[in-house]
Amino acid sequence: MDFYLTALLQGLCLSGIALGIYISMKIFNIPDITTDGSYTLGGAVTGMLLSNHLPIGIVLPVVIIAGGLAGVFTGLIHTKLKINPLLSGILVMTGLYSINLSIMGRSNIPLLNYTTLFDSFHFIADLNWNSLIVLLFIGTLLILLIGYILKSDYGITMRATGNSEKMVSALGVNIDRIKIVGLGFANALTAVSGFLMTQFQGFTDINMGIGIVIVGLGSVIIADTFINWMNISSIWISLILVCLGAILFQLVLAFTLSIGIDPTLLKLITALFVLSIVSLPRLNLTRN
Template sequence: MDFYLTALLQGLCFSGIALGIYISMKIFNIPDITTDGSYTLGGVVSAILLTRHIPGYLILPAVLFAGGLAGAITGLIHTKLKINPLLAGILVMTALYSVNLTLMGRSNLPLIGTSSIFTLIQIATNINQNTFWILLLFVGAITLLIGYLLKTDFGIAMRATGNSESMIRALGVNTDRMKIIGLALANALTAVSGYLITQFQGFADISMGIGIVIVGLGSVIIAETLIGWLHITSVWMILLLVLAGAIIFQLVLALTLYIGVDANLLKLVTAVFVLLIVSLPRLNHIKD
């Protein structure tokens, strides 16, 4: 049971990545690879500030700012220099590797003897249950904020930018600014996942973000499949399904390890699982 509870907790930690990928890829139609770097950046900033015993209420804003800045730089490169968004994300991600390594000063930074968000708040006596409730409240608060934002006039303009850029530009909306803000928001959410997972696992590592975009992408694709099957149109339900996608993704990986698949093959299993999810709607379409 603890095995699956750990997978559930990891799924909640990765909810920020799922929401970030949803914003960049599904709202703005931008394949943003900055995710790999901004996720690690969030973990690195968290670890550095925690080891220096900076108050917790200052760490989260710093993580949000760092991730948002990374996303904004990608947005600026794409919109102002007219560079393909995929290439812009790769350039920023590559640069962030050196930035993260320079900030840490080494490849791995353990959080020995430091407090965390999971130890500062005591909701339940069991450690895993306490972590679960803290993550649930934390992720719930973020989801409510994102849901509220997407329902405002500004959020509707963001969604319209991805759906019909020429139309919303004709209405006087600065689409370049919308893209920059959207990518900044997406990467700020991704950095929050780095913030959570670093405290959850007790260390930050320079390689923790390698291939992490597939986790967010897989979560969003699971959500998209469920949305299509259930014909969901509500923003709130879509966000909840994105969170569910992140949890389902981790539970599938946990089940894979539980049945005895070699841990060295986990990345391969992840890639195949995402491929199956992507292919399923298309296979149904061909059958019809």
């Protein structure tokens, strides 16, 4: 039970990544690889500040700003230098590796003897269930915030930009600015996941973000599959499904480990699982 509870907690920690990729991939149709770097950036900033005994109230805003700036740089490279968005993300992600290492000062920062978010809020005695309450509260706040933004006038403009840039541009909207802000917002959410996961696992590591983009992508694909199957148009339900996709993704990996699969094959299992989710709807369409 604790094994699957841990997977559930990890899924909630990674919901920020899923929501960030949902914005970049589904709203703007931009495959943003900055995620690998901005996730680690969130963890690096968190580890560095907490190890210097700064309070959570200061750490979280700094993490959000740092992740947002990473996305902004990707947006600027893409829009102002007219570089392919995929390559723009790769360039920023590559540069962030050195930046993250400089922030940390070493490859790993343990946080076992420092006060974390989960130490600051005690609702019940059991640590795992207490963490679940904290993460559910944070996840709810993220969904409410993103839903409110996407349903606002600015959010509607963001969504329209992803659907038809030419139409929005014809209305006099600055497309480049919309994309830059959107990518900044998406990577700020990703950095929040790094902030949460670092405190949940009790350390931050320079390699913690390697391949993390596929976790977020898989979560969004799972959610998108259910959204299409059930013909869901509600933004609120879509955001909830994205978070549930992140949880389901982690539960599947936990099940894989629980049945005795070699942990060295976990990345391969992850890739095959995402491939199966992507392929399933297309196979059904072929049969019809």
